[in-house]
Amino acid sequence: MAQVSTVTGMVEAEELGTTLIHEHLRNQDEAVHNQWPQAGAAKEEPPHEVAAGEDYDIAVREAKAAVDLGIKTIGEPTAMFLGRDVNFMKRVSEETGLQVVPCTGIYTYDHLPQFFANRDPDQIAELFVADIEQGIQGTDIKAAFIKCAADEPGVNENIEKIHRAAARASVRTGAPIMAHSRPASNTGPRQVEIFLEEGVEPGKIQIAHTGDSDDLDYIEGLLEKGVWIGLDRYGLDLFLPYDKRQATTKALLERGYADRVFISADSVATTDWFPPNIIDGLIAGGAAHDWTIRIVHERVLPELREWGMTEEQERTIMVENPVSWLTG
Numbered sequence: 001m002a003q004v005s006t007v008t009g010m011v012e013a014e015e016l017g018t019t020l021i022h023e024h025l026r027n028q029d030e031a032v033h034n035q036w037p038q039a040g041a042a043k044e045e046p047p048h049e050v051a052a053g054e055d056y057d058i059a060v061r062e063a064k065a066a067v068d069l070g071i072k073t074i075g076e077p078t079a080m081f082l083g084r085d086v087n088f089m090k091r092v093s094e095e096t097g098l099q100v101v102p103c104t105g106i107y108t109y110d111h112l113p114q115f116f117a118n119r120d121p122d123q124i125a126e127l128f129v130a131d132i133e134q135g136i137q138g139t140d141i142k143a144a145f146i147k148c149a150a151d152e153p154g155v156n157e158n159i160e161k162i163h164r165a166a167a168r169a170s171v172r173t174g175a176p177i178m179a180h181s182r183p184a185s186n187t188g189p190r191q192v193e194i195f196l197e198e199g200v201e202p203g204k205i206q207i208a209h210t211g212d213s214d215d216l217d218y219i220e221g222l223l224e225k226g227v228w229i230g231l232d233r234y235g236l237d238l239f240l241p242y243d244k245r246q247a248t249t250k251a252l253l254e255r256g257y258a259d260r261v262f263i264s265a266d267s268v269a270t271t272d273w274f275p276p277n278i279i280d281g282l283i284a285g286g287a288a289h290d291w292t293i294r295i296v297h298e299r300v301l302p303e304l305r306e307w308g309m310t311e312e313q314e315r316t317i318m319v320e321n322p323v324s325w326l327t328g
């Protein structure tokens with residue numbers, strides 16, 4: 001059977017078990033962090049600024065909570081610009097037993113640094129391939145998938161370049177792609193189109209954050225291409241309220257799409273994207289009230305079982321789909 005790379009080594013695909021495909025152990029702007037290491041992250045327990053080293057403790061706490069809920073593995077889509085640090089992930093994994101599947105790639109909505117602005121997709125793909133075949137950041141930890149993103153600015157020239165680089169690295173290595181999308185900007189169809197143009201098999205393409213929309217025509221339009229979709233931001237009510245996410249998931253299960261969807265939260269144990277008072281406002285105001293690595297198992301799945309999701313459907317979504325996507 002195929003193997004999958006985790007931050008603690010290769011594992012048999014059948015060892016992945018119950019998997020949340022899209023959760024972050026830490027999210028920080030790596031450039032700001034390098035230049036102003038004193039500028040802190042924030043999350044939870046308002047008003048709360050995360051002290052140096054505390055980001056690790058919080059990541060461990062959240063990872064342990066996940067393990068206690070029966071989660072065996074997470075896909076960790078923290079790429080360049082989100083502060084990817086595989087040694088951090090490895091420490092958390094070793095301390096908690098949570099298996100962590102790392103990625104390569106670039107997370108940007110528009111801007112590219114000069115390094116990438118002046119290189120073509122094949123040269124960028126070389127870097128992704130090195131992460132997949134040799135290892136990340138000087139380690140022998142290999143990337144298991146490729147991350148890219150399109151958001152409000154749409155699939156403009158820079159974003160298309162990164163998508164083509166991701167596609168070429170996927171074609172060369174067989175690694176699947178997770179593409180952050182923004183349904184409100186209709187990015188998904190164009191993202192899929194680029195990947196298919198480059199020769200990526202549809203079964204290796206995951207359009208993340210499709211569940212930020214409850215427009216079933218939009219969603220089925222993607223599914224008809226044979227790609228995976230992420231119903232992966234449970235708890236982020238600011239993009240789509242919880243109840244609408246659940247209604248969409250139920251509709252997709254009724255239409256027979258259990259074998260094409262992922263359920264996750266896109267949680268971050270800590271983030272420096274917003275100052276603590278803004279985070280506090282988002283949590284207290286309800287816009288990100290239950291946005292944690294725990295929400296899927298504490299709330300989403302129990303409700304879906306109550307509603308009528310079968311054991312087989314749950315196993316398909318939480319255990320088999322991650323294996324299928326990661327191993328092709």
Ligand SMILES: [Zn+2]
Nearest residue numbers: 022024077266
């Ligand atoms: Zn994410």
